[in-house]
Amino acid sequence: MGDASTLAAWAAAVSSVATLTITTVVSGRRDHRRWAREALTDAFVAFLEASWRHSDTVRALASQAPIDPELVQPAxxxxxxxxxxxxxxxxxxxxxxxEELLRLQRELQMSDHESRGTAQERVSAGRRKVVECAKKDMGLPR
Structure with a gap:
């Protein structure tokens, strides 16, 4: 009787350790994926907000050609x-x-008054492309 109960106790202990190990590994992976997704979301949002700030500053300075780089440099x-x-x-x-959006923002900044509208449209299209790629990367509906 002692042999069967000892064997059962060992089996329970091994099963318990295996379950604990698997749970720890799976939850660790899940936590890492959650962290990566949140960090990625934060980076996307900050990148796009800076893009909007840059475009808004250029729009506010519509009469200048070219735009003073010091005014848009922070964004x-x-x-x-x-x-x-x-x-x-x-x-x-x-x-x-x-990278394409960054290049388009620079072109917008350097554009003259006549071509600024077209440059703004290209920046908007570039921003939409970043959003589309970001959603795809994160597995979100597009």
Whole structure:
């Protein structure tokens, strides 16, 4: 009788350790995925907010051609910083779209008064592309 109960106790202990190990690994992976998704979301939002700030500043300075770089540099620098974060967290398609948007923002900044409307439209299309790629990267409905 002692042998069967000892064997049962060992089996229960091994089963308990296995369950604990599996639960720890699975919850650790889940926590890591949650952290990565939240960090990615934060980087996307900060990147797009800086893009909007840059465009809004250019729009507010519509009479200047070219725009004084000092006035838009903070938003542009923030975009570059967030793009660095995206390089660590996002896919290649997101990076390409982000780099293109950054380039379009620079073109907008350098545009003359006559071409500024077209440049703004290109920036808007670039921003939509970043959002589309971000949603795809995060598995969100598009």
């Amino acid at each position: 542009y620098a923030e975009m570059r910083s967030q793009l660095t974060r995206l390089r660590l967290l996002a896919s290649g398609s997101v990076l390409q779209a982000g």
